[in-house]
Amino acid sequence: MKVKIESSKIVKPLYEDGEAPARAQWVPLSVFDKVTYGEHVAIIFAFRPPNPPNSEVELGLAKALAVYQEWAGQIGDGPDGRRSVLLNDAGARFVEAKVDAPMAVSVPSGPSPEVRRLHPRIDDGPVELVQVQLTRFSCGSLAVGFAGHHQIADGQATANFLAAWGLATRQLPVSPLPVCDRGTRFAPREPPLVEFPHREVEYRAPAPNTMDEKEEIGFGAAGHDKVKVHMMHLSKDFVARLKARASSGLPPSRRGYTTFQSVVAHLWRAITAARGLGADVTTKVRISVNGRMRMRPPMPRDYFGNVVLWAFPRTDAGDLVSRPVGHAAELVYRAVADVDDAYFRSFVDLASSGVVEAEGLVSTADSEQAVLCPDLEVDAWLGINFHGLNFGGGGPFRVMPTYYPMEGSLFLVPSTLGDGSMEAYVALFDDHLAEFKRICHKID
Structure with a gap:
């Protein structure tokens, strides 16, 4: 082109x-x-x-x-x-x-x-x-x-x-107007109450200049140029069957797993299997959690800024792939549920305390990483209306992320068909991707 x-x-x-x-x-x-x-x-x-x-x-x-x-x-x-x-x-x-x-x-x-x-x-x-x-x-x-x-x-x-x-x-008034008060909205509590280990989740100490865990298990910098991105289509029927399979073991009193929980669980298992990880290797997924409706009182939907923290469901690779997809969906459900108002408030209290600066902590949101194996990072657009961009001729017929070959990254994008189908953009090493393509549409 x-x-x-x-x-x-x-x-x-x-x-x-x-x-x-x-x-x-x-x-x-x-x-x-x-x-x-x-x-x-x-x-x-x-x-x-x-x-x-x-x-x-x-x-x-x-x-x-x-x-x-x-x-x-x-x-x-x-x-x-x-x-x-x-x-x-x-x-x-x-x-x-x-x-x-x-x-x-x-x-x-x-x-x-x-x-x-x-x-x-x-x-x-x-x-x-x-x-x-x-x-x-x-x-x-x-x-x-x-x-x-x-x-x-x-x-x-x-x-x-x-x-x-x-x-x-389209020469129409901008409405609703954004809420632009990022500088004053997130005040810490008096007294502050830090209830969760944020130093191990959102923050970390600067990494020493030594070989990290991913290099030790054989996924070092030498393979970065072998990462490929694959677009997997998940049809409406496939998503429905996947949700039914994931929720099949739940008691009648429990609501079934959501589309997001079911799809992430399935792809986590398929990618882990395709990577061929050892049974005792811990794998986790980084999942963005929108705090607008989780914080109390709820925040304005039109707040302009960031209100996102992360959930990290984790387990051993052997346990993940050997148990049904419903087990993985439960791990995703519990981890996301734990990032509630108390968690968001605890983070605000720590981040506002001066500890981050005093200890030289850095964010774990590291865009310099090229390889996440054995982990994943999910960027889900399923609840975000990017299709609302309309210059006068109707909405877009296609919305997609740019080419982003960070191994272990996963974008979930709703189809413009509006029928419940979606595309998953999966970045993996070339040899792992071949196995992923073979098994990714199997529901077990």
Whole structure:
């Protein structure tokens, strides 16, 4: 796919009254912003014609940035030394590109490094917190590559912004408005109450310069270039049968396992089996947990920022693959349930106490890892409305993550068919992937 870049510019916020804020303001990042991944996350949207001209999409972006000011700012250390976002209207990167061929024959149907050409490069430490690329194809189709810095917004907050961008492009008012109070919302309790071992979950001491456990079991840096990404389609019928199988051993008093619990359990078992791990090797899954509805009182759905911690179901590989899928689903269910209001409040109390800085702790959300084996990391978009981006010609017919070959990463993306089917993007070593493909559609 030959992508020709036609222009690259900075789009600044456009305020309805024509008047920008009088002066730049520093807004401290919240404890949840600071503990998450400090990198850009790229999403690609594909739209069939007709589509509005680039000038209208650009104007909509400028209007949306005036409402979501953090996206147009810059991250740095504020006057008080705290990590903050400066609301200075620096703007977002806006790239226009074209492909002199139809989208159907240009864009790979599955994961490929080529899809990275559909969004601005995010591996060179881009300055702008939002980077956008509009790529036009000869058939009239449009690809929109959006890259946003994770410390500004989690998945739900990003989806809210994308919906606002679509509304503004269609010359509709942005509604509902975002709740932008990250600097003051998460105050610690008096007195603080740290009830859980956050030093071993969200934080860790800096790693010594020695061989780590993954290298000791044979999955070191030498194999990083052998990682491949596979897109597995899970049909509506397959998902229904999987949920039924996972829930078959539950008593009548228990609700059945959810789609998410059942699918993660199945893929965890299949990937572990495909890796051929020793029976006594511990394997765990990193699962994002949205705190908006878990914290008490519940947070506004339109809060703009990060409110995510992680659950870590874990077990021995032999136990995982030898027992039914319902056992794995129960491990996922219990681990996620434990990340409740008490857990979120405990994290806030520790993260606000000064202990992190005093002990030099670092986040376990490490984007530099290339190999997670024997573990997994799940990024689920099943409850996030990324399909709500609409510039006037309807929603996207395809939504996908960029090509992300971190071994052990797993993206779950709902199908645009809207029928309950989904795609799973699975990154594994090439030799493990062959075995995974052989067994991934077997339900036992």
